[in-house]
Amino acid sequence: MEKVTKDKIKAGLEVFRQLHDSKLLTHLNSCVHCGLCADSCLYYLTMKDERMIPANKVDVVASVYRRYHTLAGRLAPRLVNARELDDATVEEMVDLLFGACTMCGRCVRHCSIGVDIEYVVRMGRKILSDMGYVPASLQATVNAALETGNNMAIPDEEFLDTIEWMEEELQDELEDPQAEIPVNQPGKNVLYTLNPREPKFFPLSISAMAKVFYAAGESWSLSTTMYDVTNYAYFSGNEEHGATIGQRIHEEMEKMQAGKLVLAECGHGYRANRWEAPNYVKKAFPETVSSVELMAAYLREGKITPDKSLTEEVVTLHDPCNLVRGGGIWHEQRYILNRCVQHFEEMSPHGLDNFCCGGGGGQLAMGEYNDRRLKIAEIKAEQIRKTVAKIVATPCHNCVDQLSQINVDFKLNVQIKTIAEIVADSLVIEPKSQK
Amino acid sequence: MVVYNTVLMYWFEWIALGALLICLSGLAYHMIRLIRLGVQDDYSARAGSPVAGVFYSFTGGMDPRHKESAYLNLPTYVSGVIFHIAVFVTIVLFFLFLTGVNPGQSASLILSVVAFSGAVTGAGMLIKRLRDPKLRYLSNADDFISLLLVIVFLILAGLTLLIPAAYPVFMLASSLLLLYMPLGKLRHAVYFFAARIHLGRFYGWRNVWPPRKV
Numbered sequence A: 001m002e003k004v005t006k007d008k009i010k011a012g013l014e015v016f017r018q019l020h021d022s023k024l025l026t027h028l029n030s031c032v033h034c035g036l037c038a039d040s041c042l043y044y045l046t047m048k049d050e051r052m053i054p055a056n057k058v059d060v061v062a063s064v065y066r067r068y069h070t071l072a073g074r075l076a077p078r079l080v081n082a083r084e085l086d087d088a089t090v091e092e093m094v095d096l097l098f099g100a101c102t103m104c105g106r107c108v109r110h111c112s113i114g115v116d117i118e119y120v121v122r123m124g125r126k127i128l129s130d131m132g133y134v135p136a137s138l139q140a141t142v143n144a145a146l147e148t149g150n151n152m153a154i155p156d157e158e159f160l161d162t163i164e165w166m167e168e169e170l171q172d173e174l175e176d177p178q179a180e181i182p183v184n185q186p187g188k189n190v191l192y193t194l195n196p197r198e199p200k201f202f203p204l205s206i207s208a209m210a211k212v213f214y215a216a217g218e219s220w221s222l223s224t225t226m227y228d229v230t231n232y233a234y235f236s237g238n239e240e241h242g243a244t245i246g247q248r249i250h251e252e253m254e255k256m257q258a259g260k261l262v263l264a265e266c267g268h269g270y271r272a273n274r275w276e277a278p279n280y281v282k283k284a285f286p287e288t289v290s291s292v293e294l295m296a297a298y299l300r301e302g303k304i305t306p307d308k309s310l311t312e313e314v315v316t317l318h319d320p321c322n323l324v325r326g327g328g329i330w331h332e333q334r335y336i337l338n339r340c341v342q343h344f345e346e347m348s349p350h351g352l353d354n355f356c357c358g359g360g361g362g363q364l365a366m367g368e369y370n371d372r373r374l375k376i377a378e379i380k381a382e383q384i385r386k387t388v389a390k391i392v393a394t395p396c397h398n399c400v401d402q403l404s405q406i407n408v409d410f411k412l413n414v415q416i417k418t419i420a421e422i423v424a425d426s427l428v429i430e431p432k433s434q435k
Numbered sequence B: 001m002v003v004y005n006t007v008l009m010y011w012f013e014w015i016a017l018g019a020l021l022i023c024l025s026g027l028a029y030h031m032i033r034l035i036r037l038g039v040q041d042d043y044s045a046r047a048g049s050p051v052a053g054v055f056y057s058f059t060g061g062m063d064p065r066h067k068e069s070a071y072l073n074l075p076t077y078v079s080g081v082i083f084h085i086a087v088f089v090t091i092v093l094f095f096l097f098l099t100g101v102n103p104g105q106s107a108s109l110i111l112s113v114v115a116f117s118g119a120v121t122g123a124g125m126l127i128k129r130l131r132d133p134k135l136r137y138l139s140n141a142d143d144f145i146s147l148l149l150v151i152v153f154l155i156l157a158g159l160t161l162l163i164p165a166a167y168p169v170f171m172l173a174s175s176l177l178l179l180y181m182p183l184g185k186l187r188h189a190v191y192f193f194a195a196r197i198h199l200g201r202f203y204g205w206r207n208v209w210p211p212r213k214v
């Protein structure tokens, strides 16, 4: 690790100096070290390492705050465990805040006081980002998005080839040569986004959503300039990068004169675009909804008609933390599954209490912590196993990735699907051009 | 009880009064700082009600049936509740003593039971903090000092109710506690409310709280 310099310390401490409101100050001063959050965190539960207790992640940030901004911390640092922002502290911060937290927010809900642990972790990551200590792999993902417009640096040509291929698949499936995956078509009702994992690794989810749009008769388009729903700057803690990425997607929307922005199934992508980006750029954004909300609306309004009998297997649902606890979307996916499959079984716990799959917080992008990521996945594997489900549905491509690894590593023998894939599988559609 | 009926204040009562003023000023400093900084402007389109979120934060959000910190740790949770009730009662008692109000014999007996119960649960929490590896790891000197000061405060309050001669010592112990309060973790007396307000606003805005039935 690069040595901590005076300039870096100054840059890091700015986060405490430039308080825009009382939120950070509040959460840095609230923890009473009761330790009761330990059993809510998948890191502590699977590793039984005291360092992983959520309160300790708060404390590593709060101890720096105390050292520079409280009377007791300045006069008697040992009394209140106030720490210098030095090499050892930074190293520990990187390890705990980047390497031992998926920012799932589960501990927040269960904290006896109400400390927003996840928020403090994010602010701690911001300090590290301002000092230049974001893990290289995560920073590379952010840089790819900043430089190329998508976090996997997929060239336009490759992207368009994949879309064309998926369009052919769609036409074959629907037996309609007019069925299309529209690209760069302005003036549509919906500007749809994708997680770059889709064109790169899971293109079938693109044709699945296209099938849903087709069935609903939606007017929609993708954009080659900006289709990436993710914003990894939310995980790196760099709000300027977050603003740049968040702003782009909305500029594209204006350019394309789209009615609304529909976010692909991506937990943090939903949170970053729907809730965080307007605050990064300090302005209200046009209508932004999750594709899960949109599909639920299609079903409610009768725009699509599913046939439950087409999915006989038991289906369970994994709730992405940022969509559910951080975003307030948890009825919609249940409504959809209850309409589209014969047997839907909840995991335990689920909804607001669900456990993270282990891939959140940028963990999937940080190869440095792969061993931990798979260790904490034990909990999710056990949750899935207990349901006897054969299909695990989840409205998040990052979760799909992590769940797919869990599936192999823990020999679960299940299928992992997005909600769009479940909906698409349940649709029986007559080709429109033959109507 | 002679000490309760006197009009003139004793030297140790003056000390306690001074400590109280310093404590209140310290806590007011924290509170005013929070109020001046205010709450976050949110530019995202609101989906729920921050007011309902804050209400839930102090009600359903604290429901022990829904909090793992409570239902997975029931003995600790119950001890914590008893401890905090005893502390609040004893703070009221401190004011009564200072203003020369005598709670009366039977009330004194009940109040001393409350104070001693608090002290016992506090002692239990102290032992747990010393023995539980998780808590030992998280604890710093401030955690122990704060807890010890409160336990002594509770014991001396209970004793004063039964043996009036303990009153000066109680007032001096209270003074120490009051002087320490704004400096260490005891200031969560202020920050607890701020934390729950922030949490309620945040989740209320996003329509996460209050949770809707599926």
Ligand code: SF4
Pocket (backbone or CB within 6 Å): A040, A041, A042, A043, A053, A054, A057, A100, A101, A102, A103, A104, A105, A106, A107, A108, A117, A118, A121, A356
């Ligand atoms: S946010 Fe999640 S991973 Fe991070 S400390 Fe809390 S429970 Fe653990």
Ligand code: SF4
Pocket (backbone or CB within 6 Å): A030, A031, A032, A033, A034, A035, A036, A037, A038, A054, A055, A058, A110, A111, A112, A113, A114, A115, A117, B069
């Ligand atoms: S439950 Fe909350 S108050 Fe208790 S140690 Fe954890 S973060 Fe701190």
